[in-house]
Amino acid sequence: MISIKGLSKHFTTREGALKAVDNLTLDIKEGEIFGVIGYSGAGKSTFVRLLNRLEEPTGGQIIIDQEDITAMNAKALRVARQDIGMVFQHFNLLWSRTVAENIAFPLEIAGYPKAKREQRVQELIRLVGLTGREDAYPSQLSGGQKQRVGIARALANEPKVLLCDEATSALDPETTDAILDLLVDINQKLGLTIILITHEMHVIRKICNQVAVMEAGKVVEQGDVLDVFLHPKQAVTKRFVAQVMGEDETDSYEQLVGAYKEGTLMRLQFVGETTNQALISQLAKTFPIDINILQGKITQTKHGAYGTLIVQLLGADDDLQRVVHYISEETSVDMEVIDDAH
Amino acid sequence: MLTEWLPNIKLEDFWEATEETFYMTSLALVGTFILGTLLGLLLYLTMKGGIWQNKVIYSVTAVFVNVFRAIPFIILILLLFPFTNFLMGTIRGPSAALPALIIGAAPFYGRLVEIALKEVDKGVVEAAQAMGAKTRTIILRVLLPEAMPALVSGLTVTAIALIGYTAMAGVIGAGGLGNYAYYFGFQRRDFDVVLICSIAIVVIVFIFQFIGDFISNKLDKR
Ligand SMILES: Nc1ncnc2c1ncn2[C@@H]1O[C@H](COP(=O)(O)OP(=O)(O)O)[C@@H](O)[C@H]1O
Ligand SMILES: [Mg+2]
Numbered sequence: 001m002i003s004i005k006g007l008s009k010h011f012t013t014r015e016g017a018l019k020a021v022d023n024l025t026l027d028i029k030e031g032e033i034f035g036v037i038g039y040s041g042a043g044k045s046t047f048v049r050l051l052n053r054l055e056e057p058t059g060g061q062i063i064i065d066q067e068d069i070t071a072m073n074a075k076a077l078r079v080a081r082q083d084i085g086m087v088f089q090h091f092n093l094l095w096s097r098t099v100a101e102n103i104a105f106p107l108e109i110a111g112y113p114k115a116k117r118e119q120r121v122q123e124l125i126r127l128v129g130l131t132g133r134e135d136a137y138p139s140q141l142s143g144g145q146k147q148r149v150g151i152a153r154a155l156a157n158e159p160k161v162l163l164c165d166e167a168t169s170a171l172d173p174e175t176t177d178a179i180l181d182l183l184v185d186i187n188q189k190l191g192l193t194i195i196l197i198t199h200e201m202h203v204i205r206k207i208c209n210q211v212a213v214m215e216a217g218k219v220v221e222q223g224d225v226l227d228v229f230l231h232p233k234q235a236v237t238k239r240f241v242a243q244v245m246g247e248d249e250t251d252s253y254e255q256l257v258g259a260y261k262e263g264t265l266m267r268l269q270f271v272g273e274t275t276n277q278a279l280i281s282q283l284a285k286t287f288p289i290d291i292n293i294l295q296g297k298i299t300q301t302k303h304g305a306y307g308t309l310i311v312q313l314l315g316a317d318d319d320l321q322r323v324v325h326y327i328s329e330e331t332s333v334d335m336e337v338i339d340d341a342h
Numbered sequence: 343m344l345t346e347w348l349p350n351i352k353l354e355d356f357w358e359a360t361e362e363t364f365y366m367t368s369l370a371l372v373g374t375f376i377l378g379t380l381l382g383l384l385l386y387l388t389m390k391g392g393i394w395q396n397k398v399i400y401s402v403t404a405v406f407v408n409v410f411r412a413i414p415f416i417i418l419i420l421l422l423f424p425f426t427n428f429l430m431g432t433i434r435g436p437s438a439a440l441p442a443l444i445i446g447a448a449p450f451y452g453r454l455v456e457i458a459l460k461e462v463d464k465g466v467v468e469a470a471q472a473m474g475a476k477t478r479t480i481i482l483r484v485l486l487p488e489a490m491p492a493l494v495s496g497l498t499v500t501a502i503a504l505i506g507y508t509a510m511a512g513v514i515g516a517g518g519l520g521n522y523a524y525y526f527g528f529q530r531r532d533f534d535v536v537l538i539c540s541i542a543i544v545v546i547v548f549i550f551q552f553i554g555d556f557i558s559n560k561l562d563k564r
Contacts, residue, residue: 052472054468054471054472077474078474078475078476079474080474081471081472081473081474082473082474084472086469086472086473088465088468088469090465092463092465092466092468092469093466093469094466094484094487094488095488095563095564096487096488096490096561096563097487105470105473105483106473106474108479108483109470109473109474109475109479110474137563138563139563139564153469153473157473
């Protein structure tokens with residue numbers, strides 16, 4: 001769907017040349033919610049603005065839906081932009097227009113006749129859940145409602161791609177979740193590809209299929225969200241994972257091992273778990289053992305539960321062996337025996 | 343009663359002068375609005391980082407604006423006499439004052455327009471570009487509507503300056519209240535005429551201010 005090859009953007013600053021986006025190559029599949037995460041200044045906004053050429057690339061190629069965006073003249077680009085919706089952190093609504101008029105604006109640009117425009121605006125208002133607010137001005141709306149207008153406006157011309165630059169970063173956590181739900185809903189209903197820029201791992205975890213981690217203009221790590229969660233390789237990725245998982249537990253294992261000398265200590269890793277979420281109660285029912293949960297954090301992702309539990313199993317040696325065998329053979333939960341007291 | 347307190351006022355002359363002031367101010371305001379908006383847009387669009395970034399056009403426009411703003415109006419009228427004569431065929435009467443009034447006020451208003459446009463949220467312009475809007479659409483549907491309250495209050499300030507300019511123009515033969523106050527009041531030492539003209543001008547200023555504030559508030563949905 002989207003193919004990016006060797007994309008670069010260099011700025012000339014007083015301190016010299018700055019590679020905001022540095023030789024970046026990526027492929028994004030149709031219908032995917034593709035997350036790009038990175039700290040402030042990593043080049044995320046520059047990257048997403050290059051995709052519709054709000055920023056002119058210094059080099060490289062962008063193909064969206066078989067069309068070479070980078071090769072287009074100004075007129076072709078204007079037409080292509082009508083098929084690429086964009087949602088902004090600060091909404092960027094026209095305060096002089098009502099909700100309905102704001103949503104109608106891209107339709108005016110695309111040359112829709114008035115009657116069709118009104119009908120489409122009504123559809124969009126329903127889609128984003130703003131029924132009854134069509135005649136309100138942006139100043140009369142909450143942040144979440146403003147972003148709904150921003151999303152409706154971006155969807156007006158039935159784009160193939162939706163670019164979201166920090167679309168939830170100006171919103172409180174609850175509103176963020178509501179907007180993310182809306183994006184998932186749109187992604188499923190309309191099947192459009194969404195590229196979502198954020199600095200919050202929470203956002204990636206909640207709705208993305210794929211994630212790319214950006215640092216200093218480069219993608220340093222990329223893949224399936226769960227894989228990246230489970231096996232973060234780069235330091236920056238580990239820090240982002242820690243954002244939702246709490247601090248890295250490895251340090252505290254040692255203390256636990258010291259403190260709990262009996263039985264077996266094990267680390268259970270839930271990786272997008274849907275079937276074995278009830279593992280603990282299952283074990284307790286099936287085997288004559290006691291289970292102590294010592295530490296852990298489980299979080300829900302798009303693909304089920306993800307997270308780690310550290311447990312202490314107490315019981316007869318052969319029962320404990322059978323438990324270990326059972327978990328590794330019969331379930332999809334990742335297990336590691338940290339310390340076997342024997 | 344009126345004639346007792348203000349023995350030298352000829353109501354007919356006074357009304358004519360008031361009408362002339364209104365006439366000059368209103369027409370000059372229309373001309374100033376058009377020329378000033380064009381100048382302001384040109385400055386905004388060609389400035390560094392603007393949509394039509396162009397150093398030469400920007401500099402030429404900026405110099406024009408600054409030079410004409412620097413010349414005191416009373417001197418500008420004299421300076422423009424040949425031009426006015428060429429354009430209007432005369433240098434006397436309310437209509438002949440219009441070129442000088444517009445050229446005097448438009449650069450001032452142009453700067454106010456430029457400032458008003460700079461206040462428009464860049465993100466909104468960018469959003470319109472991301473939707474595939476042409477520059478013309480951005481000007482007409484984004485920049486001007488979003489800047490409208492500031493454009494109107496700028497126009498109010500300009501209108502009030504213009505009323506002052508018409509009075510100056512009046513003294514050198516353009517008609518209106520300034521003319522009436524000077525020739526029929528001051529020169530004949532009939533100070534009741536000067537007084538009544540002052541009051542009339544203050545009233546006109548208040549009317550413009552009131553209308554301007556009203557429209558500006560009405561438009562502002564922020
Ligand atoms: N127009 C510009 N001129 C110069 N430098 C810029 C410009 N836009 C962005 N940058 C620089 O490029 C880098 C990446 O910025 P940005 O893409 O906004 O990062 P992010 O969105 O990840 O926070 C930053 O160092 C920023 O200062
Ligand atoms: Mg950014």
